[in-house]
Amino acid sequence: MKPITLALAGVLGFATPLAWAGNADLDAKFKELVDRSFKTTGIAQKERMIQLDFQKLCSALEAGEKVDPKKIEELRQAQEQTIRWPSDGKFLGNWKEGEKIAQSGRGLTWTDNPDTVNGGGCYNCHQMDQKELSYGNIGPSLSGYGKLRGNSEEVLKYAWRQIWNSKSFNLCSSMPRFGDAGILTEQQIKDVMGYLFDPESPVNKNHK
Amino acid sequence: MFKKQVLAVSLIAAVWNITSFGAFAANDEDARLKAIEAYRKQIADGNPSDLLAMEGEELWRTPYGPKNQSLERCDLGLGPGVVKGAAAKLPRYFPDTGKVEDLESRLMTCMEQLQGVERQKVIDSPWRKGEKLRMDKIVAYIVTESNGEKIEVDMSHPKMKEMYELGKRMFFYRTGPFDFSCATCHGKDGQRIRLQELPNITKQEGAAAGWGSWPAYRVSNSQFWTMQMRLNDCFRQQRTAEPIYGSDATIALSVYMAANGNGGVMLTPGIKR
Amino acid sequence: MQRREVLKAGVGLGVFGTLIASGLVQPRLAHAARQMENAFQAKSLEEALKAVGASGAAASNDIVLTAPDIAENGAVVPIELESKLPNTEMIALFVEKNPNALSAVFHFTPEALPRVKTRVKMGQSSDVVAVVKAGGKYYMTKKEVKVTLGGCGG
Amino acid sequence: MAAGPMRIRAKIDGETVNVRALMSHPMETGLRKDSSGNTIPAHYITEVTASVNGKTVLTAEWSGAISTNPYFEFDVKAKAGDKITLKWVDNKGESKEETIEVK
Structure with a gap:
């Protein structure tokens, strides 16, 4: 698993003075609080606490701070540049492998090690195969994804881009950047796409 | 001969009028969530945390550490040795240390001052072993003594107000490879990871439900988790860096959650998945 | 308080336990x-x-x-x-x-x-x-x- | 290591007494592996005996399938003043016994 490259889509958070409105003193205290409260353990480096520019902006937005919409659009466009299409032009992989990735929430924690195979944890937030009762609702249901949408080039690209970096559509999306942040490999994303689009996949076969 | 028996058993199975539990339509969400509610009620009575709380009470009274003293003079905010209802009013500002402390950091203060047990020794101990196991048992005893009490965190002191603001920032702080913050999961009503409902901690009801039900016994691994362990594992699954045990970031977050939950009821120790 | 008496009345290792500890009885035999x-x-x-x-x-x-x-x-x-x-x-x-x-x-x-x-x-x-x-x-x-x-x- | 505590609560219910017990025990099946991959040896309660004033009224044979820190509830014919004893023995020969008086 190649080391996690902090996608430097923007200048590292600490550097940009994108402070929250009106309280520089509290900002300084907060930065100091984070610095003395976190540590490196295993593969989880302390540097994970340094925010990327859009992480900082979305944190302020979600906390109810006023944020300039032009800034949001500017950073969203920057995220669009991170999209990498499949190197061989093939979008769909093996849906059986995709199912395992969707079920597994492992990887990238400080109790994992570098050769832990990362999962996608899709079922944490999405319904996919209707027969699987244990699914989350933070994301929309993906049941019957391919069956309902077909697999035109346009639909494949839309789904690939959502998985690669959903922030390219909606800057503050809750969905992780599975491709851009190096969480899943290109092959793993192809397999998840297979799970979504393959007519044999239970995502489509069990869709009522 | 064996074949006939298998047939016999399956015949019997067919004849039974088993109250068939009805094929759950996968998308029949409410029926399923009600079934989970029923499950939780059935395991609510007889919380194995009681076993730890019994041992915790002994440890509270037993001399220990280089100074060979018990913890019976430890002041959790309601006066030396007062345990009844103390956990329901934590975290709070403590004049003697000039710091805002949660239950576990305050206990470390007492362990150090009364018993001579070094704070760092507790911090460095692995979870559920050594000093941390002693801490779990003492915490189980103390939070049992706040079961049913009103969550009543005193926000009047300026240090508490500041910790609340710092805690709020921590709660919304998106970082790490997954871009998650606490709010990603705990910032909206009705969200769920798999079948696990996620309380909305930005609102009183959700904050009271979340804050008021930890520490708890987790049936999935038969472990008793203190609030510090609960926060630690949340950060772990968020894929951030690890918070140091009892660090100010964890206390600030606790102030944010407890204050938001003020007025709720402590249902501790809880019993969880 | 009810809880405390229960603890006091408790008996630690049964007879079997102590025999095991002293190695006199093989765990296999003692397995009830x-x-x-x-x-x-x-x-x-x-x-x-x-x-x-x-x-x-x-x-x-x-x-x-x-x-x-x-x-x-x-x-x-x-x-x-x-x-x-x-x-x-x-x-x-x-x-x-x-x-x-x-x-x-x-x-x-x-x-x-x-x-x-x-x-x-x-x-x-x-x-x-x-x-x-x-x-x-x-x-x-x-x-x-x-x-x-x-x-x-x- | 010495067995952890056992907690017993008894409540008179007309002619009988409802007994609810919690026992501190790992209940290892012998099928589990620890984080470094080696098997955790089987260690579970094999037998539980309930008696009233010294007379056995109920026995149970358990396996590792009973949950960790077992919960056990049963009802016996008894009255105020009677002594209810609960004893468990595990596959390592460890045992624990608790007696409470019905109030």
Whole structure:
């Protein structure tokens, strides 16, 4: 698993003075609080606490701070540049492998090690195969994804881009950047796409 | 001969009028969530945390550490040795240390001052072993003594107000490879990871439900988790860096959650998945 | 306070324990062989039922088997067993898809009601089966319990 | 290591007494592996005996399938003043016994 490259889509958070409105003193205290409260353990480096520019902006937005919409659009466009299409032009992989990735929430924690195979944890937030009762609702249901949408080039690209970096559509999306942040490999994303689009996949076969 | 028996058993199975539990339509969400509610009620009575709380009470009274003293003079905010209802009013500002402390950091203060047990020794101990196991048992005893009490965190002191603001920032702080913050999961009503409902901690009801039900016994691994362990594992699954045990970031977050939950009821120790 | 006396009355290691500790008695010998030992060793439900002597058990509605429709976690599944059959001597509890189907056996004297509650581990969704021996005959009922993976699985 | 505590609560219910017990025990099946991959040896309660004033009224044979820190509830014919004793023995020969008086 190649080391996690902090996608430097923007200048590292600490550097940009994108402070929250009106309280520089509290900002300084907060930065100091984070610095003395976190540590490196295993593969989880302390540097994970340094925010990327859009992480900082979305944190302020979600906390109810006023944020300039032009800034949001500017950073969203920057995220669009991170999209990498499949190197061989093939979008769909093996849906059986995709199912395992969707079920597994492992990887990238400080109790994992570098050769832990990362999962996608899709079922944490999405319904996919209707027969699987244990699914989350933070994301929309993906049941019957391919069956309902077909697999035109346009639909494949839309789904690939959502998985690669959903922030390219909606800057503050809750969905992780599975491709851009190096969480899943290109092959793993192809397999998840297979799970979504393959007519044999239970995502489509069990869709009522 | 064996074949006939298998047939016999399956015949019997067919004849039974088993109250068939009805094929759950996968998308029949409410029926399923009600079934989970029923499950939780059935395991609510007889919380194995009681076993730890019994041992915790002994440890509270037993001399220990280089100074060979018990913890019976430890002041959790309601006066030396007062345990009844103390956990329901934590975290709070403590004049003697000039710091805002949660239950576990305050206990470390007492362990150090009364018993001579070094704070760092507790911090460095692995979870559920050594000093941390002693801490779990003492915490189980103390939070049992706040079961049913009103969550009543005193926000009047300026240090508490500041910790609340710092805690709020921590709660919304998106970082790490997954871009998650606490709010990603705990910032909206009705969200769920798999079948696990996620309380909305930005609102009183959700904050009271979340804050008021930890520490708890987790049936999935038969472990008793203190609030510090609960926060630690949340950060772990968020894929951030690890918070140091009892660090100010964890206390600030606790102030944010407890204050938001003020007025709720402590249902501790809880019993969880 | 009720809790404290209980602790005081407690007796630590039984006689067997101390003998073991002193190495005089081999753990193997001291293993209190359970009356139904071979039933506990049986793997499948059929084998376990046979070993308990209950393979010909008749279905009965006079056995109350209360278990959740869905267990949020297989580590702790609350089970309530009650026999309404007269002269109940024994109730046995099976989880069909566990590595060993037989989980527990309860033997009653007239001084105890034929009713118990406990909690079992279930490796996966499975039928839970209760067998009652009353008046020398065997009766049986079952219920399906679904076990789900609750948290983030990671 | 010495067995952990056992907690027993008894409540008079007409002619009988409802007994609810919690026992501190790992209940290892012998099928589990620890984080470094080696099997955790089987260690579970094999037998539980309940008696009233010294007379056995109920026995149970358990396996590793009974949940960790077992919960056990049963009802016995007894009255105020009677002594209810609960004893468990595990596959390592360890045992624990608790007696409470019915109030």
